[in-house]
Amino acid sequence: MSASPPATHTKPSFLRGLFQGEITETLLFPYPATLDERRPDEAATVHRLIAALNAMVASGLIDPRQMDENETLGEPVIKAFAEAGLLGLTTPKEYGGLGLSASAYARVFGAVASVDASLGVLIGVHCGLGGKALVLFGNDEQKARYLPALARGEMLAAYALTEPETGSDAQHIVTTARRNTENTGWLLNGRKHWIGNGHRAGMIATFAQTPIERNGETIMRPTAFIVRPDMPGFRIDGTVRKLGIRASTQAELVFEDCFVPDDHVLGEVGKGFRVAVNA
Numbered sequence: 706m707s708a709s710p711p712a713t714h715t716k717p718s719f720l721r722g723l724f725q726g727e728i729t730e731t732l733l734f735p736y737p738a739t740l741d742e743r744r745p746d747e748a749a750t751v752h753r754l755i756a757a758l759n760a761m762v763a764s765g766l767i768d769p770r771q772m773d774e775n776e777t778l779g780e781p782v783i784k785a786f787a788e789a790g791l792l793g794l795t796t797p798k799e800y801g802g803l804g805l806s807a808s809a810y811a812r813v814f815g816a817v818a819s820v821d822a823s824l825g826v827l828i829g830v831h832c833g834l835g836g837k838a839l840v841l842f843g844n845d846e847q848k849a850r851y852l853p854a855l856a857r858g859e860m861l862a863a864y865a866l867t868e869p870e871t872g873s874d875a876q877h878i879v880t881t882a883r884r885n886t887e888n889t890g891w892l893l894n895g896r897k898h899w900i901g902n903g904h905r906a907g908m909i910a911t912f913a914q915t916p917i918e919r920n921g922e923t924i925m926r927p928t929a930f931i932v933r934p935d936m937p938g939f940r941i942d943g944t945v946r947k948l949g950i951r952a953s954t955q956a957e958l959v960f961e962d963c964f965v966p967d968d969h970v971l972g973e974v975g976k977g978f979r980v981a982v983n984a
């Protein structure tokens with residue numbers, strides 16, 4: 706039996722090279738110019754944000770030891786983050802955020818996480834996961850409705866993918882969404898756990914299996930939804946205590962016939978896995 710030929714890839718990939726035991730130096734060098742050289746305006750924003758963060762530490766507003774003991778970040782810290790612009794790092798400027806590039810975001814994120822990893826989780830979940838799903842896949846109406854409020858810190862974003870039965874294997878989540886009898890939206894049923902910001906989020910990007918037609922058959926594929934805590938059938942079933950990053954809170958969320966209207970589908974029905982991995 707002849708072996709099948711290896712897949713041919715036209716574009717070189719640094720990561721693929723690592724798996725093949727090769728370091729593709731041409732993809733690394735010349736090392737890119739620093740952010741200060743490439744984008745001085747954006748670098749100035751980064752310096753301003755880090756200075757604001759350091760001032761919060763110096764004034765005692767951020768006290769990692771206290772936050773760890775209390776197992777919470779506290780509203781004053783979230784308010785100060787919002788005022789400094791730290792909750793709108795990845796939100797496009799037209800929606801009231803700073804619209805930072807990936808390298809600028811990484812610089813700020815590194816500074817935040819080095820003060821306290823729990824603060825890193827707050828920013829990562831808000832700007833990098835829940836908010837990012839909306840930036841990448843939200844329609845104009847969804848963006849206009851939620852992004853300015855997220856950038857101003859009036860609400861936090863969460864990203865609810867993991868379930869008691871399914872973590873890494875995100876394609877096989879068991880939460881389902883079926884059409885309601887009035888055909889105006891979806892009824893979600895299932896549980897999500899380990900959800901950062903989940904206990905206080907105003908907007909949660911979540912995922913459920915929905916029936917779709919393919920080749921004359923009905924199959925189940927994940928769809929992304931925007932869930933708000935005031936939607937009927939949504940419940941927070943407590944939070945998880947941890948040994949580390951204790952000031953960051955992870956919640957258990959329950960959907961019991963949770964009604965999500967059609968205008969809160971994020972991206973296309975049946976294409977939720979794309980949303981999950983791209984965010």
Ligand SMILES: Cc1cc2nc3c(=O)[nH]c(=O)nc-3n(C[C@H](O)[C@H](O)[C@H](O)COP(=O)(O)OP(=O)(O)OC[C@H]3O[C@@H](n4cnc5c(N)ncnc54)[C@H](O)[C@@H]3O)c2cc1C
Nearest residue numbers: 830864865866867870871872873874898899900901902955
């Ligand atoms: C502090 C914290 C915050 C979190 N925040 C969020 C959040 O905001 N939103 C959210 O949705 N989730 C969140 N999670 C959940 C996190 O994404 C999951 O824990 C993660 O996806 C792993 O899933 P799991 O815990 O079910 O482990 P499993 O998927 O059961 O994996 C267990 C072990 O098996 C290994 N493994 C799994 N599959 C394979 C494979 N195919 N081959 C080889 N090894 C494999 C894994 O690497 C791991 O070591 C959070 C978790 C923590 C701890």
